[in-house]
Amino acid sequence: MFDIEPDNTPRATLRRILMLLLAAMVMAFGIAARADSIRLYDQVGVESSNVTLAQIAELDGPSARALGNVVLTRLDQGISESTITLDAVEAALNDAGVNWGLVSLRGFNACRVTRIAPPPAPTPDQGQAVAANIETPIGLHTTLTLRGMLEQHIADRASSLLGNLLIEFSDRDASRLDIPILGRSIEIEPTSTNTLGRVQVVIRLYDAQRIAETIRINAKVQRVLLAVVAEGPISRGEVFTRSKLKVQECYLDDNAVEPITDPSSIIGQESAASLRAGQMVSARMVKSPIMVKRGELVDVRCFVGGLVVKTVGRAAENGSLDDLIRIHNDPGGYGAGSRSSGGEDYYAIVTGRHQAVVSTDAAPRADATTARAGNQQQGATP
Numbered sequence: 001m002f003d004i005e006p007d008n009t010p011r012a013t014l015r016r017i018l019m020l021l022l023a024a025m026v027m028a029f030g031i032a033a034r035a036d037s038i039r040l041y042d043q044v045g046v047e048s049s050n051v052t053l054a055q056i057a058e059l060d061g062p063s064a065r066a067l068g069n070v071v072l073t074r075l076d077q078g079i080s081e082s083t084i085t086l087d088a089v090e091a092a093l094n095d096a097g098v099n100w101g102l103v104s105l106r107g108f109n110a111c112r113v114t115r116i117a118p119p120p121a122p123t124p125d126q127g128q129a130v131a132a133n134i135e136t137p138i139g140l141h142t143t144l145t146l147r148g149m150l151e152q153h154i155a156d157r158a159s160s161l162l163g164n165l166l167i168e169f170s171d172r173d174a175s176r177l178d179i180p181i182l183g184r185s186i187e188i189e190p191t192s193t194n195t196l197g198r199v200q201v202v203i204r205l206y207d208a209q210r211i212a213e214t215i216r217i218n219a220k221v222q223r224v225l226l227a228v229v230a231e232g233p234i235s236r237g238e239v240f241t242r243s244k245l246k247v248q249e250c251y252l253d254d255n256a257v258e259p260i261t262d263p264s265s266i267i268g269q270e271s272a273a274s275l276r277a278g279q280m281v282s283a284r285m286v287k288s289p290i291m292v293k294r295g296e297l298v299d300v301r302c303f304v305g306g307l308v309v310k311t312v313g314r315a316a317e318n319g320s321l322d323d324l325i326r327i328h329n330d331p332g333g334y335g336a337g338s339r340s341s342g343g344e345d346y347y348a349i350v351t352g353r354h355q356a357v358v359s360t361d362a363a364p365r366a367d368a369t370t371a372r373a374g375n376q377q378q379g380a381t382p
Helices: 010-032 086-095 146-157 171-177 363-379
Strands: 036-040 043-046 050-052 057-060 071-074 081-085 103-107 110-115 165-169 185-190 197-207 210-230 245-252 290-292 297-304 307-315 324-329 345-352 355-358
Touching: 036 086, 071 081, 071 086, 081 086, 086 103, 103 355, 146 165, 146 171, 146 185, 146 197, 146 210, 165 171, 171 210, 290 345, 290 355
Parallel strands: 036 103, 043 110, 103 345, 297 355
Antiparallel strands: 036 057, 050 071, 081 110, 165 210, 185 197, 197 210, 210 245, 297 307, 307 324, 324 345, 345 355
């Protein structure tokens, strides 16, 4: 004979209160999820003595960026390294009068700060032929050439200063471009959509409003910039550290490539491809490490007004920083993948290792995933 717990017992009342509070959390978090965010990096390198919030964290939103000048620590003479914890950042922001209703703090539990020497000034390669891009004032005896006009046209299409581009022509094309154009009407028509890499143009020279000559030119155009490169070979899946990266002059010939210019922005993340020594690191070569693994317990927080509610769930899938993952409500502490009585799935955004916050902004994604799961269950054999 089993005893049935009455509905008016303290335990039953507490269960109903917790279920109502969880529902209020999910409904009210839509506002909190849109708050500006401060995401702490794992490792950074700085050149200055004062270490500010903007140097050790990614600031998303105007309220977060307004706190970028808050000084968190100082690397005095003889001190080359320091560790700033998430709690220390929170304390410093409290002293600065932060409004936690507008800003959320997330990321790694601590950031290792290392003082680095500024990168050396790049030296030109003496063995490389560089096109002369010197701007000369136009005077009475100045001779303008077709080459100079074409180079400026290429720079304008690339939305770049002429001095930031390396433009090369074949010997044959270079000789055809070294002609004066004063007093002549010139038309330059691009025949390709590229602004970097191989650029093709047609040049028409007019005489008395008639085409006197047509010239077809192929140019090799590269953007010169300082970017992050691999110090040595880096394997796929290897974590980026300060010692594995350096900044040097690079040549970019593809607008689709997004180069990494600040090594601090990828410290602690993983390489999505194998890199050779000296190879430029682009955004598609970087991926965030897994912060939450499927089946692990996750601390889930929700902000309801001034109230912070914390619960524990079990991850139903892997997730990196800022990923939306499915969480199973596991109040009874059952094993991974279990469905205990009263357990339900909901969605949360990963904010750190074994940390997440509830989000209602991604409800359409959640509904779509739930629908797919239901279809799979209907087609499964019991």
